[in-house]
Amino acid sequence: MNSAEIMALTEEHVMKTYNRQPLALVRGAGCRVWDAEGKSYLDFVGGIAVAAVGHCHPRVVAAVQEQASQLIHTSNLFYTEPQARLAERLAALTGLDRVFFCNSGTEAVEAAIKLARRFASAVRGEEGRRTIISAMNSFHGRTLGALTATGQEKYHHGFEPLPAGFAYVPYNDSEALARAVDETVAAVILEPVQGEGGVIPATPEYLQAARQITRERGTLLIFDEVQTGLGRTGFWFACERAGIRPDILTLAKGLGGGVPIGVMVASAEAAQGFGPGNHASTFGGNPLACRAALAVLDVMEDEHLVEAAARHGDQFLGLLKGLVSKHHLKEARGAGLMLGLDLGRPGAPDVVGLARERGLLINATGPQTLRLLPPLVATATEIAEGVRILDEALSVWQTTV
Numbered sequence: 001m002n003s004a005e006i007m008a009l010t011e012e013h014v015m016k017t018y019n020r021q022p023l024a025l026v027r028g029a030g031c032r033v034w035d036a037e038g039k040s041y042l043d044f045v046g047g048i049a050v051a052a053v054g055h056c057h058p059r060v061v062a063a064v065q066e067q068a069s070q071l072i073h074t075s076n077l078f079y080t081e082p083q084a085r086l087a088e089r090l091a092a093l094t095g096l097d098r099v100f101f102c103n104s105g106t107e108a109v110e111a112a113i114k115l116a117r118r119f120a121s122a123v124r125g126e127e128g129r130r131t132i133i134s135a136m137n138s139f140h141g142r143t144l145g146a147l148t149a150t151g152q153e154k155y156h157h158g159f160e161p162l163p164a165g166f167a168y169v170p171y172n173d174s175e176a177l178a179r180a181v182d183e184t185v186a187a188v189i190l191e192p193v194q195g196e197g198g199v200i201p202a203t204p205e206y207l208q209a210a211r212q213i214t215r216e217r218g219t220l221l222i223f224d225e226v227q228t229g230l231g232r233t234g235f236w237f238a239c240e241r242a243g244i245r246p247d248i249l250t251l252a253k254g255l256g257g258g259v260p261i262g263v264m265v266a267s268a269e270a271a272q273g274f275g276p277g278n279h280a281s282t283f284g285g286n287p288l289a290c291r292a293a294l295a296v297l298d299v300m301e302d303e304h305l306v307e308a309a310a311r312h313g314d315q316f317l318g319l320l321k322g323l324v325s326k327h328h329l330k331e332a333r334g335a336g337l338m339l340g341l342d343l344g345r346p347g348a349p350d351v352v353g354l355a356r357e358r359g360l361l362i363n364a365t366g367p368q369t370l371r372l373l374p375p376l377v378a379t380a381t382e383i384a385e386g387v388r389i390l391d392e393a394l395s396v397w398q399t400t401v
């Protein structure tokens, strides 16, 4: 099928929940993808932070091929070696103790909400601790619990009544958090860098204050690192920048190299909240997804991608700051290879289109903010190429407004 046919068939039969860019992709390798007509693009969307090790990394492909020919799925009625090995690896990497496997970011957040509430009532005997506090402008997913934790009105609209027991505080405001956390609060959930909200980093001091406040008041701290985790910000986990560890960590996006997988990792103490029958997933932690994730972690370690994200992130942010002054934009910000470019005025979707026409894929998180999430394997040359195309796109955009 050609691109036009693929797009037309999709528009006819797939629910209209997405604003898609007019591009049908058929192949990917490293930082590049190809459309159905063979045109190549530098991919700085990276499947929304999923292609951390790049598209179709040979080691991930080999692991998936081998596992697919051996055993794809068993359910959690039985044990498998890939799940056991991945749980061990994730516990060691996070410094936490126990893992629950699911299939997406929103499911990892749901699991975290359920664990926090059940920990309060079943382990601590504090039936009154039900509330989940999250930040305004946050994003935690689309299922009803995670959606309600998402502190953005626009995502809630039309889905009421939403589940009870959620409250919101302004982000990066330690005093507001201190005022909000009382004996009715089961957990505080935060993104160390707000992603969908426009690439807004928390200050280390805020994350440290959240750690201290929750510990003092007997409340669990959840970091939603679905987007920031696994090297994206130049640390294995973004909370390391603040030198702290949460009680519960959620991961997904980059973990499976494109194969759907989500994880909630918890301290041994918090993990007591779940016993047999309390939570489950048919697909969660299936051998195919776990083998893919093990290969991703091997690549990350062997190719030193966390260090690369830190190094190339600094380079990229420097170049973006150059574009800010050249084109009189508002701000470039971010952490590692999770970067945002705030234009200071609406037009982000136009710049996305202009960049695409010139062979660069990026996305807009709002009317005036561009988000750049290149694969962590991006070279200095590829980053420079992306910035050159973005520079051109911004120049054309300037002449049209």
Ligand SMILES: *Cc1c(COP(=O)(O)O)cnc(C)c1O
Residues within 6 Å of the ligand: 103, 104, 105, 106, 107, 109, 139, 140, 141, 142, 191, 195, 196, 224, 225, 226, 227, 228, 252, 253
């Ligand atoms: C993307 C994202 C989610 C939701 O992940 P899905 O896999 O789309 O369900 C949750 N939290 C954060 C921080 C995210 O960036």
